[in-house]
Amino acid sequence: MSDLNELLPLLMKGTLVTIEIAVCSILLAIVMAGFATTLRAAPYRIVRWTANAYVEIFRGTSLLVQLFWFFFVLPLPPFNVHLTPFTVAIVGLGLHYGAYGSEILRGALRSVPGGQFEAALALNMPPAARMRRIVLPQAMINALPPATNLMIELLKGTSLVSLITLSDLTFRARQLDESTFKTAEIFGLTLLIYFVLAQVIVAVMRYFERRVSGHVAVRRVVPRAAS
Template sequence: MRELFPLLLQGTLVTIQIAALGTLLAIAMAFVATAAKLAPWAPVRWFGNVYVEVFRGTSLLVQLFWFFFVLPLPPFRIELTPFTVAIVGLGLHYGAYGSEILRGALRSVPGGQFEAAVALNMSAFARMRRIILPQAMINALPPATNLMIELLKGTSLVSLITLSDLTFRARQLDEATFKTAEIFCLTLVIYFVLAQLLVALMRHFERRASHGIIAHTSRQITQKAAS
């Protein structure tokens, strides 16, 4: 096991990189898609709905294959490295789910908060930035944590597009050593540890954000009322 672990660790580092960059892209796409779906212009709302339904309603594996095998063909002729395909595929796929989480969180903010912001003559942008979005983020963090764990586990599929992640390394070592039980048990442990570290990090962030955002929102309303 001492000989196998360093090799699996190399794949683990690739998995962490893909998960981190894919999460950043997913967060960005979730905000973009949510803004598009809530936009006052019908074509923009249509674009947001199409993006969410397509990527949420199709298989992640097929999407990765499409980016990796189809895009280089005519008429697209767009060649992406396996690493880029992994990040783009995971980010776009889980960003669609994240958009629905964010949209639900925005709707969960009590209507009285919106009405108070309107009564204080806040602009639409100020209402969203200072009052609605901070409170929505508190409600979005728990389901977002689950989605990040799903993204982490989803990185195992990138081994099928020749990327040397943790799962790819495990399969290589299994074929070379035939120590199937030892290798895949260790692989399970590594995925579990990564998931638990992510959960601990997000819970810590959630606790701090809950106290900080509530205090910030109350201060913003008080300052606006005083002015």
């Protein structure tokens, strides 16, 4: 392997694994963030306590240790739960960053002015409609920038899955480095690939940011024009 043209296809194989893990983990993190935030606002104390426990445990412990726990401890008695390395990566990353996402979403919901709630109540809006049409659109404007940062952190966190035998981008880079000793070229390309993937996330999230901002702006202008 004397040419970078031979190295790049092998790194691309690892990149595809990284993309698959990142996309699936981001989707799981979004679901967990929304679910945990909903439970933390529940009227029952035990439900709120359970959701808070999930958030604090996964925020307060190491992601690497969590991955090791899912990979090495769950298969042992009394759990006897056997997960593939790919599943462990998705579950570990999704649960870990979903806990952080819950905090972002909770803060965004609290940032919506109280007058918005009062206006919706004055219009006799049902709670579901109030949340969908008034609260969430405004909260999302505040939640998307930190959520973008969190997704980039998740992408970088995928490099840890190489330690549970997954052939991701980092695993391939280390493998190629050991066999070719082209350290600068290999890890230079690896850095570039991670950077490009991060910029894709930024571009997608900025697109959603513009859509949400435009949607909220239209809703604010229409009532004024109608009045």
